[in-house]
Amino acid sequence: xxxxxxxxxxxxxxxxxxxxxxxxxxxxxxxxxxxxxxxxxxxxxxxxxxxxxxxxxxxxxxxxxxxxxxxxxxxxxxxxxxxxxxxxxxxxxxxxxxxxxxxxxxxxxxxxxxxxxxxxxxxxxx
Numbered sequence: 001x002x003x004x005x006x007x008x009x010x011x012x013x014x015x016x017x018x019x020x021x022x023x024x025x026x027x028x029x030x031x032x033x034x035x036x037x038x039x040x041x042x043x044x045x046x047x048x049x050x051x052x053x054x055x056x057x058x059x060x061x062x063x064x065x066x067x068x069x070x071x072x073x074x075x076x077x078x079x080x081x082x083x084x085x086x087x088x089x090x091x092x093x094x095x096x097x098x099x100x101x102x103x104x105x106x107x108x109x110x111x112x113x114x115x116x117x118x119x120x121x122x123x124x125x126x
Contacts, residue, residue, distance in 0.1 A: 001101060002025060002060070002098070002099070002100040003100060003101045003102070004030055004055050004056070004057050004090050004100040004102040005019070005055050005056050005057075005058065006034065006042065006053050006054065006056075007041050007042040007123045008042075008123075010056055011056060015071075018067070019058050019060070019064075022058040022060045022064065024056055024057070025057045025058060025059050026090070026093065026094070027057075027092070028054075028055070028057070028090055029053055030044070030055065030088055030089065030090055030091070031046070031052060031089070032045055032046040032049055032104070033045045033051065033053070033117060034117070034118040034123065035105070035116065035118065036116050036117075036118050036126050037113040038114060038115065039113065043083075043104075043105035043110060043113075044102065045106070046086070046104050047107055051121050052121045057090055068103075072103045074103060083105055084104055084106060085101055085102070085103055086101070086102060086104055087100070087101055087102075088100060
C-alpha cells in the first residue's frame with residue numbers, strides 16, 4: 001500500500017526515520033490546502049481545496065501503517081483524533097494519478113490551532 005507524506009515524515013525531516021525501511025515510490029502532489037500549525041508539524045485539509053500540496057509517496061506495510069496511525073494520533077473510533085487517514089488521489093510528477101493513504105485534518109480540528117496557510121503547498125518552503 002502507498003502513503004503520501006507532506007511534513008515531518010518527508011525525507012530529510014525530523015520524523016523520516018519512521019519510513020527508513022520503506023521505498024520511495026514517487027514525488028508529486030495532492031489537491032488540498034497545507035497549513036502551518038505553528039507547533040512543529042503541518043496539516044493537510046482536503047475539505048477546502050486551495051491548491052496543490054507537494055509530497056512523497058512511500059510503499060509501506062500494514063504493520064507500519066498501524067504504527068503510523070498511533071504516531072499521527074489517528075484513531076477511527078475517536079471523533080477527537082488529531083488526524084484522519086483517508087484514501088485520496090495522488091498526482092505523481094511522472095505517470096498517471098493513483099490512490100494513496102494520507103493523514104488529513106478536518107476543519108474542526110484545524111480550529112484548535114492558530115494556523116496559517118502555506119501558500120506554496122510545500123512544507124519545506126513555508
